Amino acid sequence: MATILSGRQVSRKIYQEISEQISRFGQKRPRLVLYCSHPDNSTQAYMKSILKQGEKLNIPVQVVEASSQPFKDIMRFNNDPGISGVMVMHPLKEVDEDMVIKSISPLKDVEGRGPMNLGGVVIGETSYAPPTAEAVMEILNYYNIPIKGKDVTILGRSTTVGKPLAMLMLKKGVDGTVTVCHSRTKNIDEKARAADILVSAVGKAGFVRKSWVKDGAVVIDVGINFSDGKIVGDTDFDEVREKASAITPVPQGVGLVTTAVLFKHLVESFKRILDGGL
């Protein structure tokens, strides 16, 4: 039976580090903007947990509805020294999300979704990696799961998880051997079964079955799906845990750590802006 890789302890460790840093800021606080337009269930759940965590950390989080002039909105955030981070909630309906993301200052792009930060991830530089991709690495690191020389299969090629995670796994010193699968991949089950570390970021409940998992593999479930009003992952948890050596639960897994990494980036951005001005 698999070890459960809870996100609780991992996020607690990150929040402890953040709290120590915040205590040195005196009365000053970073501020985060969540920019949204018609958020869906999954995004609303994410926003709710960010707002809740912001309250716990005493960090103001402001929800801003996209106006008819999104670029003007973003420029206002970029030029406001009181704002340390801007997060464009995905999907951003009725607005060209990619163009809006490109206009966020790289310094305030705490989700690392813009070309500067993503480029940094590709060349292995320190920059903001998308929090969910970084959360997967934090979990593997916390539980001392080796990546070097391991076969890693990532299901899903999104810009927030699949692609940046492949880069983080390939980085020199990390040295995973990575396969990224997507909707046009042939024999996806075989590629999943070849993995020592299988990461699913597809967003479909029950997508990964027991027969897709190699005996003793580590399974990281990034999916946040809603089934009968409950949050579930991409894996058939009860079946897969019989075969895997370790598995992340949903909820209480990657999602928790994602929010913690986001706040870690926000605090870094606040410090950079303080140190160097806008």
Ligand SMILES: Nc1nc2c(c(=O)[nH]1)N[C@@H](CN(C=O)c1ccc(C(=O)N[C@@H](CCC(=O)O)C(=O)O)cc1)CN2
């Ligand atoms: N701007 C973005 N918007 C969206 C993203 C994103 O990465 N950036 N991703 C999804 C939301 N998402 C992850 O894919 C997500 C949804 C919900 C939660 C969440 O509720 N987390 C809870 C814990 C849940 C758990 O225990 O697993 C928490 O943080 O307390 C996190 C991520 C769509 N929109």
